[in-house]
Amino acid sequence: MVILDSSHTADHVYEELLSYAPLVSVGCYLVVMDTIVGYLGAEAFPGRPWGPKNSPRQAVEDFMIGREDFIVDESIDDRLVISCAPGGYLLRTS
Numbered sequence: 598m599v600i601l602d603s604s605h606t607a608d609h610v611y612e613e614l615l616s617y618a619p620l621v622s623v624g625c626y627l628v629v630m631d632t633i634v635g636y637l638g639a640e641a642f643p644g645r646p647w648g649p650k651n652s653p654r655q656a657v658e659d660f661m662i663g664r665e666d667f668i669v670d671e672s673i674d675d676r677l678v679i680s681c682a683p684g685g686y687l688l689r690t691s
Contacts, residue, residue, distance in 0.1 A: 602630035605647040610656035618660075618667065621689045627667065629653045629685035636683070657685060666691045 599617045635654025673686040
């Protein structure tokens with residue numbers, strides 16, 4: 598399992614996803630924290646380089662394009678009452 602939780606800009610998180618994805622074993626997770634940023638208003642992040650359109654959520658969306666080795670495991674989100682990582686639980690499938 599790898600958990601990403603550093604700079605929240607889309608470019609930074611995307612590069613982390615590319616770097617760390619090969620380290621995740623089949624059946625394990627690559628978790629991207631703070632994808633919630635993509636669902637909140639820009640006013641929630643004054644003075645930050647990230648926001649709704651430049652966020653971990655955007656990085657996940659870009660990373661998943663054309664990938665067959667990971668899926669977004671929405672069953673995790675379905676079990677949580679609240680999460681800072683909706684759509685950020687990526688399950689390695691192959």
